Amino acid sequence: MSIVQPMMMSGLEVWPLVEGGKGVAVSNGRSAGAWAAAGGVGTFSGVNPDALDDNGEYIPLVFRGRDRRERHEELIAYSIKGGISQARLAHETRAGEGRIHMNVLWEMGGCERVLQGVLEGAKGLIHGVTCGAGMPYRLAEICARYGVHYYPIVSSARAFNALWKRAYHKFQDWLGAVVYEDPWLAGGHNGLSNSEDPTQPEAPFPRVLEIRKLMRSMGLGHIPIVMAGGVWHLKDWKDWIGNKDLGPIAFQFGTRPLLTKESPIPESWKKRLLELLPGDVLLHRFSPTGFYSSAVKNRFLQDLVERSERQVAFSESADPAAGRDTFFAYGRTGHGVWVSAEDHARIQGWIGQGFTQPMRTPDDTLIFVTPESARRIRRDQADCMGCLSHCKFSNWKDHDDYTTGKPADPRSFCIQKTLQEIAHGRGAPVEDQLMFAGHNVYKFRQDPFYANGFIPTVKELVQRILTGH
Numbered sequence: 001m002s003i004v005q006p007m008m009m010s011g012l013e014v015w016p017l018v019e020g021g022k023g024v025a026v027s028n029g030r031s032a033g034a035w036a037a038a039g040g041v042g043t044f045s046g047v048n049p050d051a052l053d054d055n056g057e058y059i060p061l062v063f064r065g066r067d068r069r070e071r072h073e074e075l076i077a078y079s080i081k082g083g084i085s086q087a088r089l090a091h092e093t094r095a096g097e098g099r100i101h102m103n104v105l106w107e108m109g110g111c112e113r114v115l116q117g118v119l120e121g122a123k124g125l126i127h128g129v130t131c132g133a134g135m136p137y138r139l140a141e142i143c144a145r146y147g148v149h150y151y152p153i154v155s156s157a158r159a160f161n162a163l164w165k166r167a168y169h170k171f172q173d174w175l176g177a178v179v180y181e182d183p184w185l186a187g188g189h190n191g192l193s194n195s196e197d198p199t200q201p202e203a204p205f206p207r208v209l210e211i212r213k214l215m216r217s218m219g220l221g222h223i224p225i226v227m228a229g230g231v232w233h234l235k236d237w238k239d240w241i242g243n244k245d246l247g248p249i250a251f252q253f254g255t256r257p258l259l260t261k262e263s264p265i266p267e268s269w270k271k272r273l274l275e276l277l278p279g280d281v282l283l284h285r286f287s288p289t290g291f292y293s294s295a296v297k298n299r300f301l302q303d304l305v306e307r308s309e310r311q312v313a314f315s316e317s318a319d320p321a322a323g324r325d326t327f328f329a330y331g332r333t334g335h336g337v338w339v340s341a342e343d344h345a346r347i348q349g350w351i352g353q354g355f356t357q358p359m360r361t362p363d364d365t366l367i368f369v370t371p372e373s374a375r376r377i378r379r380d381q382a383d384c385m386g387c388l389s390h391c392k393f394s395n396w397k398d399h400d401d402y403t404t405g406k407p408a409d410p411r412s413f414c415i416q417k418t419l420q421e422i423a424h425g426r427g428a429p430v431e432d433q434l435m436f437a438g439h440n441v442y443k444f445r446q447d448p449f450y451a452n453g454f455i456p457t458v459k460e461l462v463q464r465i466l467t468g469h
Contacts, residue, residue, distance in 0.1 A: 003234045003468040004241055006039075007224060007250060010099040010127035010149045010176050015040045017465060018226055020254025021103020021130055022188065022436065023047030024419040026265055027257070029086035033093020034262045034458035036100055041250075043130060044090050046104040046118055048075065048387065048416065049082035052089065058424075063385055068396055072386030076110040076117075083118030087125040099127040101151065105189070106134030107289055109386045109398040112142065119146040128176050133189050133291060134389075137163060140171035149176030151226065155183040155191030157210040164218060177224040177250065178215065180208050186229030187254055187438035189291045190283065198283050198292060204230070205240070212247050221247055228252035232440050232447075235468035253465065255438040259450065261457045266425030269435065272296070274453060278442045288393035288412040296435040300418070303373075308411050310350050310368040311361070312343035330358050337366070359410040362392070367410060380414040387416040 007016040019035040021027045021043035028050060032042030051059045061078045065071035083102065090100045104115055119126060123146070131139045132153025143150035152168070154160045160178055168175060183190040184201035192198055208225055215221060224247075227240065231251045234241070240249050258265060259273050280297050286304045287293045295301060314337035315324045326344040329336035339347070347358075350368040357374040358366040369377070384394035391397075393412035395404045418434040421427030444450050449464055456464065 002466040003238070004251075004466070007248060009041055009224065009250065010101070012099055012127070014098050015462070015466065016224070016248075016250035017041065017462060018101075018228075018250055018252040019043045019257050020187075020228060020252050021045050021101065022254060022258070023103070023105065023108075024416070025050045025423040026263075026419075026436075027103065028264050029089025029091075030093055031257060031260065031262045031264065031458065032086070032100055033090040034260075035257065035462065036090065036094035036098025038459045038462035039098055040462055041099045041101055041128070042090060042094065043101040043103050044083075044086045046079070046083045046086075046102040046114060046129075047108050048079050048420070049086045051078055051082040052085040056089070063383075065385075068384050068386050068394075069402060071384070072109055072396075072398060075385050075387060076113055079110075079114045080117035080121065083114065084121040087118065087122035091125040100125065101128040101130055102126050103130045106131055106136040106139070107291075107389045108133075109388050109396075111136075111389065112138060115139075115142055116146075119143075119148060130179060132179070132181060132191065133289065135159070135163065137167045140168045140174065144171040144174045147174075149174050151176045151179050153179040153181050153191070153228070154211070155181055156193065156207060157214045158193075159191070160211060161214055169218070172218075172220070175220065175223055177226050178211060178220075179226040179228050179252065180204065180211055181252075182227075182229030183292070184229075184283065185294075185439045187281070187294050187441070188436045189287065189289060189293045190229075192292045198285075205246075208249075209245060212245070216247075224248040224250050226250045226252050228254065229438060230440055232256065232443050233469050234465060238468075255441050256461060256465075257458065258437075259444060259455055260461055261455055265423060266430075268425065268430050269422065270455065271453075272430055272435070273437070273441060273444050274450060276437070276442045276445060281437055281439045281441060283439075286412055288391045288409075288415050289388060290390070290392055294437065294439060296437050296441070298431045298433075298435060300432050300434055304411070304413065307367055307369060307373075310355055311365050311411075312339050312347060313365050314339050315364075339366075360407060361411055362406045362409050369410070374410075377410045380417060381408050383417075384414070385416060 006013045017040035019042050023045045027045045032044040035042035063071045128149040130151040183192040282297045283294050318338045323340040324338040326341045355368040357371050381394045389398045392409045395408045422433035
């Protein structure tokens with residue numbers, strides 16, 4: 001017996017269980033189709049999805065462009081082809097059951113072009129689009145044009161109110177649901193605002209209730225809210241299910257679908273998920289998007305943490321008022337900057353440990369890394385393919401003059417490179433790659449369902465979730 005009841009979503013009655021759309025090949029047509037076949041809403045990622053040939057084989061993207069703009073165009077063309085590939089695979093796999101959604105990030109490079117290209121090339125195969133990471137004002141207009149429901153991802157009533165007033169009120173017939181993503185618990189990029197404290201989590205119930213009250217004032221009381229982030233057992237949400245104050249509620253699962261037979265992530269990643277403990281996920285702000293994001297603590301994140309810790313402020317000329325009265329020479333003969341005497345002593349200590357290469361940041365600071373790390377950072381910056389609308393790591397922007405106007409930030413990283421490598425099991429081991437996960441990922445180790453390393457099919461997972469566990 002199920003703890004929840006079926007619900008209308010994207011034009012069909014389905015279980016109110018949504019697969020979270022994890023980017024860069026982590027949620028694909030196979031996993032989304034299997035979730036839909038189990039009676040729920042499957043979601044494949046439209047963020048640089050894998051393109052497939054006529055035999056369903058993966059076609060790796062090899063960049064041939066000489067500069068960022070050429071590579072950016074290659075990436076957009078590949079993403080459109082990949083999105084259409086994954087939509088077709090999902091459609092075939094769902095066998096007429098459930099719904100298929102595509103997930104995009106508004107701040108990904110060329111998002112509108114990719115979204116329109118996929119919807120045009122996969123007409124009738126996609127029933128909804130979820131979108132977050134920014135303020136996607138044009139999402140409703142684009143989806144309505146193609147007769148597809150839209151699902152904005154927000155972390156507050158304030159964000160949805162802004163979207164509604166500016167654009168969504170014109171296309172309310174195609175609003176499928178509002179996705180509330182808990183910014184303190186969800187994996188991947190999180191929607192924390194500058195007024196919210198990343199160290200002080202707020203309970204989701206009052207925040208979601210505020211969204212519902214706002215929606216009722218707009219005549220949207222019947223539209224579902226999808227709770228995302230921190231959802232593991234439905235039994236933990238009994239006071240939400242059927243709650244008249246909250247209205248219709250569905251639940252999104254992002255982390256649990258990682259550990260299924262249909263999940264495309266490599267076995268090394270799946271094995272690591274079964275080993276994690278409480279506190280093993282870090283909410284950080286190293287992402288080149290500028291957003292907070294949550295990922296597993298490993299050598300990759302530790303390197304970023306330590307990189308920023310080896311950081312000092314500087315002035316181009318002596319500034320005794322700021323305490324920067326000690327000259328630090330580096331680079332060309334006679335070149336250098338002014339730092340405090342205390343920071344100069346710290347720099348000498350870092351140099352003694354092998355962190356001999358200073359690198360400038362956009363904030364008039366220097367970080368200190370090994371020569372090998374400096375070469376890798378500069379190579380990754382030079383290889384930028386424009387995967388974001390704005391990238392602080394490479395200073396790319398996908399429009400106007402194609403630059404953010406700020407120096408590239410060596411405290412960040414190339415997100416496209418690491419996510420492609422970890423998703424496809426190539427390059428460095430998972431310990432040295434960005435491994436997104438929600439903060440409840442430690443429950444894999446605690447949940448008896450996964451005892452002795454058991455990995456379920458998507459169908460088995462959905463059936464388990466429906467029992468409340």
